[in-house]
Amino acid sequence: MGGWAIAVHGGAGVDPNLPKERQEEAKRLLRRCLDIGISALHSNIPAIDVVELVVRELETDPLFNSGRGSVLTENGTVEMEASIMDGPKRRCGAVSGLTTVKNPISLARLVMDKSPHSFLAFSGAEEFAEKQGVELVDNEYFITENNVAMLKLAKEANSIVFDYRIPAPGTVGCVVVDKEGRCAAATSTGGLMNKMRGRIGDSPLIGCGTYACELCGVSCTGEGEAIIRSTLAREVAAAMEYKGLNLHEAVDFVIRNRLDEGKAGLISVSKKGEVACGFNTTGMFRGCATEDGFMEVGIW
């Protein structure tokens, strides 16, 4: 066994003119999340729990596009989605269309652990949340000034923002392999700025935005439509499983060859304790660490 490894991301596709201060803020948050994950790993907490707790942290912080700080729909509201997957038995849980659940990733976990299904959405998901007693808040809680301003800009430009002329914050995710070689992945997002009501992106789609199996754990970010078309997360695992590539080769292969015109990035870990990130966007907020002491936080 190669030891534990962890990676986090706060979105692919970064405004090249992002002020230094914001860059530092982002790196601080990523580092903090890495530390939380590393600390948990040192306490022998299993991968599936580590990814959940790290993503909760990212959701709670308003900096990135998930939980509080989520981008807004065309109606100015927030509709959040998330998914989580546990490598060993490929159990999974996903949620979409959440408007009052404080931590979508935890609801996704409950779908996986406490329901007979894999994916719950909209009012059915909110009902389930209520029954499970998870923390609920008003939709306003999630809305930040920054995003209100950005929605206005997007409407003026009449665009869905996945366009770096109007840069928007990105999806968050975490992948972990623990000391026992168990991989897990978790992704959470508010989706696309100015999206249509009811729009579901790649983040809650198992095999697209999130995937974990015996071999690896993957979380993607970027153009949702491109990630879905290329079933990006599963692609990394399939390249390893069917093509015999190692993690780095698989990530490289997939980013180079599977995205066509799409722009996206991903983080991944393998059961051997490797970690690999790849993106064809201008930058991806990310951080990674391995048991042997390696640690890196980066944007470009």
Next chain:
Amino acid sequence: MGWAIALHGGAGDIPLSLPPERRLPREAALRHCLGIGIAAFKAHKHPLDVAELVVRELENHPNFNAGRGSVLTNSGTVEMEACIMDGKTKKCGAVSGLTTVVNAISLARLVMEKTPHIYLAFEGAEAFAREQGLETVDSSYFITPENIERLKQAQEAHRVQIDYTQPVQKEVKNGAANADGDSQIGTVGCVAVDSEGNLATATSTGGLVNKMLGRIGDTPIIGAGTYANHLCAVSATGRGEAIIRGTVARDVAAVMEFKGLSLKEAAAYVVDQVPRGTTGLVAVSSTGEVAMPFNTTGMFRACATEDGYSEIAIWDSPSK
């Protein structure tokens, strides 16, 4: 090579003792839908149009679990979902949580063609349907007495029918669904390839009997229940939760590509990897091959190729 088409009306624990009054109408429906697909190809329609047309027909037929005849949620309502994908461009469209749209597959197509998104669900999807002027009706249109009965039985058995490892508890009542709920009724789908190798897939469903409100299955998840690329087009049916974990539709194409297997070999391989009793699929390849493997007791299915071959079946057949 010529065109090829395959369609399904669901894989499941279809009892071999299915009485004629339940078997014959379904076989007739399969034959009818196959005929529609064949006619569409003869009229040189694009595979995307063929797949959509056939699935619309299956949705309209009350004996399959899609559109009219959709199984019911735990609240006695319908929540329908569908997905369509074009192999050449990998453009796709998906919808979930529909309650009034007569043909979910057509809404999925509109999402693909008329929005910058791939997937719309629940109220947002319903609103889009109205904007697009798609045919909508009162929800009661979709609900059949058979499905009300199925729901009742499932609720009496206190189970959501997802666990095939659990022993079948009760005998079939009048040929209606047993406590396992959806034995005789499943998702519908169609895959098509024209003589130029253009591929398309379409899947549509009411989901699982007694499902929780808001539950989404494998059908609208690209790579799980539905997938097409330049190699093949796949539509899966069975236990949504297992098909999602197994990324079934995507894996058929991946296995063909990475392991160099033929369509039939790849499809059989993938179905074999998923737990017994959970999955079936129909697939066509860019070279006109057809595969319809399943690991359940049966799968309502039909296929035809331009050279005149056609098949309609429910249980095991030599050309599986």
